[in-house]
Amino acid sequence: MAGIDCGTNSVRLLIADLGRDAGAGPEHGRAGAPGADPPLTDVVRRMEIVRLGEGVDRTRRLAPEAIDRTRRALTGYAAEIAAHGAERVRMCATSASRDADNAAEFVAMVQATLGVTPEVVTGDEEARLTFAGAVGGLAATAAAPYLVVDIGGGSTEFVVGTGTVDRAVSVDIGCVRMTERHLRADPPTPAQIDAARRDITDAVDRALTAVGLAGRSVSAGPTDGTPTLVGLAGSVTTVAGIALGLDAYRPERLHHATVSYQQVAAVTTDLLAMPVAERLRIPVMHPGRADVIAAGAMVLQIIMERAGVPAVVASEHDILDGICLSLR
Structure with a gap:
């Protein structure tokens, strides 16, 4: 089976074999039990930065060049899918294509290139697929409840649950x-950073209120009911890689690595002070992420502050894995 996740910043492919013990699928809000082996076996996992959502916040339209960058990436993915004989394919498109007035142009391009119709999923469905992909395979020591956050290019998903999803926004x-x-x-x-902090804090507080985790403070330390924070997507894993001092982007080291709030805060401060050219020299930095990583790090830091969590568990498994799980 093959799953494709097309977000605001990147388009990703997972071709995987699905084990027989996968259990209930993410459309029912269920995920694999922490401590269990993941029910998916990776065959191919790829990512291309296409910046589909470039300018959407301002114009409300997908730019022709952004659609073309995505088409070129999908052409390569279609060849991979055919070469591996994947029997089922599902593509989910998230924030940028939800927001765009010309989403029909994007859908037509995908149909012509990939042979499937992309599902422009709702924010709620996006969050539930994310939770299903992220929680399965967590260490048994990762205590419930779980707060799964997926920091994407256009939006951030918050999901709270145990083995099932309780709330999502x-x-x-x-x-x-x-x-x-x-x-x-x-x-x-400094003025731009202050404006971003106010905007992010307001949105994070609204999200935490919606999922029942408002009114916490990281300075107070963990208390009963403090969730295990699982952070997804390139902003989180890149910040984790910087904090760990990795000499290259190493998914095997980053998957389920734990990074403290203090480490995240220090990395965020450093990134905000660096020009893009300096960020590009960081060993774990993907070239297509260097100009936006500081904002992603700010989102992560503020989530940790406002949710009162002392550390984040980085995960390489996310909505892409949830999409494949839904094809069982």
Whole structure:
């Protein structure tokens, strides 16, 4: 089977074999038990930065060049899918294509290139697929409840649950959107950083209220009911890689690595002070992420502050795995 996740910043492919013990699928809000082996076996996992949502926050339209970048990536993915004989294919498109007035152009391109119709999923469905992909395979020591956050390019998903999803919400504070809206200087000015912090904090507080985790403070330390924070997507794993001092982007080291709030805060401060050219010299940095990583790091830091969690568990498994699980 093959799953494709097309977000605001990147388009990703997972071709996987599905084990027989996968259990109930993410459309029912269920995920694999923590401590259990993941029910998916990776065959191919790829990611391309296409910046589909470039300018959408301002124009409400997908730019022709952004659609073409995505088409080229999908052409390569279609060849991979055919070469491996994947029997089932599901593509989910998230924030950028939800927001665009010309989403029909994007859908037609995908149908012509990939042979399937992309599902422009709702924020709620996006969050539930994310939870299903992220929680399965967590260490047994990762205590429930879980707060899963997926920091994308256009939006961030918050999901709270145990083995099932209890509450979920999506808010428009992705790393691309916040960079385009606020952090336009290189490096950002103090005034731009303050404006971004206010915007992100307001959205995070609304999201935490919606999922029942408002009114916490990281300075107070963990208390009974403090959730295990599981952070997904490139902003989180890149921040984790920087905090761990990795000499290259190493998924096997990053998957389920734990990073403290203090480490995240220090990395965020450093990134905000760096011009893009300096960020590009960081060993774990993907070139297509360097201009937006500071905003993503800010989102992560503020989530940790406002949710009162002392550490984040980084995960390489996310909505992409949830999409494949839904094809069982």
